[in-house]
Amino acid sequence: MKDSQKSVGSKHFGFRAVAVISLALALCGVAAAQNAVIDWNAIAVTAALNGDQAISPGSNTSGGTSLYLAYTHLAIYDAVNAIDHRFQPYGAEIPAPAGASIDAAIISAAYNTLISYFPGQYDALTMQYMAALAVIPNGQAKDDGVMVGKASADSIIAMRAGDGLGANVPYIFPAGPTAGVWIPTPPAHLLPLTPWAGQMVPFTMSSASQFLPDEPPPALTSAQWADDYNQVKTLGAVNSTVRTPQQTEIGLFWTEQTSKQYARAFRALAVGHALNTSDTARLFAMLWTAVADSFIGCYNAKYHFGFWRPVTAIQNGGIDGNSATAPDSTWMPLGVTPNHPEYPAGHACLTGAVATILKGYFATPNVNFTVSSTVFNPAHVHTFNSAKDLEKEVEYARIYAGFHYHHSVLQGLLLGQHVAQQVLVNFFQPVAKH
Numbered sequence: 001m002k003d004s005q006k007s008v009g010s011k012h013f014g015f016r017a018v019a020v021i022s023l024a025l026a027l028c029g030v031a032a033a034q035n036a037v038i039d040w041n042a043i044a045v046t047a048a049l050n051g052d053q054a055i056s057p058g059s060n061t062s063g064g065t066s067l068y069l070a071y072t073h074l075a076i077y078d079a080v081n082a083i084d085h086r087f088q089p090y091g092a093e094i095p096a097p098a099g100a101s102i103d104a105a106i107i108s109a110a111y112n113t114l115i116s117y118f119p120g121q122y123d124a125l126t127m128q129y130m131a132a133l134a135v136i137p138n139g140q141a142k143d144d145g146v147m148v149g150k151a152s153a154d155s156i157i158a159m160r161a162g163d164g165l166g167a168n169v170p171y172i173f174p175a176g177p178t179a180g181v182w183i184p185t186p187p188a189h190l191l192p193l194t195p196w197a198g199q200m201v202p203f204t205m206s207s208a209s210q211f212l213p214d215e216p217p218p219a220l221t222s223a224q225w226a227d228d229y230n231q232v233k234t235l236g237a238v239n240s241t242v243r244t245p246q247q248t249e250i251g252l253f254w255t256e257q258t259s260k261q262y263a264r265a266f267r268a269l270a271v272g273h274a275l276n277t278s279d280t281a282r283l284f285a286m287l288w289t290a291v292a293d294s295f296i297g298c299y300n301a302k303y304h305f306g307f308w309r310p311v312t313a314i315q316n317g318g319i320d321g322n323s324a325t326a327p328d329s330t331w332m333p334l335g336v337t338p339n340h341p342e343y344p345a346g347h348a349c350l351t352g353a354v355a356t357i358l359k360g361y362f363a364t365p366n367v368n369f370t371v372s373s374t375v376f377n378p379a380h381v382h383t384f385n386s387a388k389d390l391e392k393e394v395e396y397a398r399i400y401a402g403f404h405y406h407h408s409v410l411q412g413l414l415l416g417q418h419v420a421q422q423v424l425v426n427f428f429q430p431v432a433k434h
Contacts, residue, residue, distance in 0.1 A: 057166030063295035065259035077285035101145030108149025198300030236402030251400030298349035333402020352416025355387035
């Protein structure tokens with residue numbers, strides 16, 4: 001057994017104590033933020049979660065939500081930047097009259113993006129749009145801001161036309177258990193989720209496969225495979241007698257819809273650091289494009305390797321050709337296994353991107369970051385003192401939940417880190433002042 005398997009308490013992993021408070025109390029500071037970027041992030045998340053999947057494919061999925069948030073926040077970022085000229089634009093230069101209202105531009109950019117991707121929510125979004133604009137004094141500045149925001153939204157929508165969102169990408173899998181190959185998992189045996197995501201045109205990467213892991217999953221006859229198999233078999237079982245109550249809480253904490261969970265955390269972070277609208281627009285554009293591209297890159301890898309989930313592997317351990325992987329036909333994970341291939345771990349891909357952007361944006365690895373989970377009632381809140389602490393908890397959370405092998409989580413973190421590093425170098429840079 002690995003050292004990481006022998007010592008499974010909070011002391012070994014450096015986990016913080018869990019604060020249990022109501023979600024309303026946790027987020028009360030966000031409600032009073034008076035920051036249009038924050039306000040429209042919350043509106044965009046709600047729109048995505050309520051999206052008609054026939055029109056807005058994948059919008060309510062953990063990774064898919066990030067695509068729509070990237071569209072929205074790129075439009076917001078370019079609209080803000082057209083007025084204050086602090087950073088390099090993402091898309092086309094948007095002309096802006098002097099004195100145009102930044103808040104009106106943010107509201108208009110977000111609204112016009114959202115009604116394009118969620119036409120079925122036009123009435124609800126328009127009511128929110130009109131209410132938000134009503135707070136801004138009427139006049140030329142407001143009118144100009146609205147114009148700038150719409151131009152920015154139109155530009156981003158045009159850039160992303162034909163990007164592969166919801167494309168017909170078939171994925172073939174075996175009819176029954178085959179060593180190392182993904183098949184639909186119990187209890188619902190759902191078809192594979194959004195296989196088109198891994199074929200999309202990325203936002204910042206040169207291709208969806210730019211950061212495809214160099215290493216495939218471990219060979220099934222290897223000692224590494226046996227170690228990873230037995231680790232998740234022991235720690236990730238629904239009836240595990242080894243996993244501690246704290247580890248169970250951690251495993252369940254991270255089973256909430258990922259983008260929804262991180263969106264709350266990003267809003268709270270912006271409020272906690274008292275970021276102005278321009279800085280919030282930049283941070284959110286960086287975060288959501290990095291998360292979206294990590295999702296694209298991760299799903300490219302998932303459907304490239306097509307590796308089996310622990311529930312399939314463990315129930316059919318006798319077919320992998322490894323004498324150290326005893327099967328258990330009744331084994332079930334702590335959580336409900338997501339319906340897509342295992343390698344690399346999606347939560348890890350997204351979290352590696354988040355942690356790296358936070359380190360780069362704030363120029364320190366020691367970023368205080370709070371995440372809540374509404375899986376529990378009242379919500380649980382975890383506070384991390386560094387990006388590394390965040391990555392470490394997610395690394396083991398996916399094993400405790402019974403969803404992933406250790407090697408897969410490490411490779412996912414690495415993929416997300418690579419995506420975010422090139423975002424930090426190549427996009428959203430400050431404009432040199434003369």
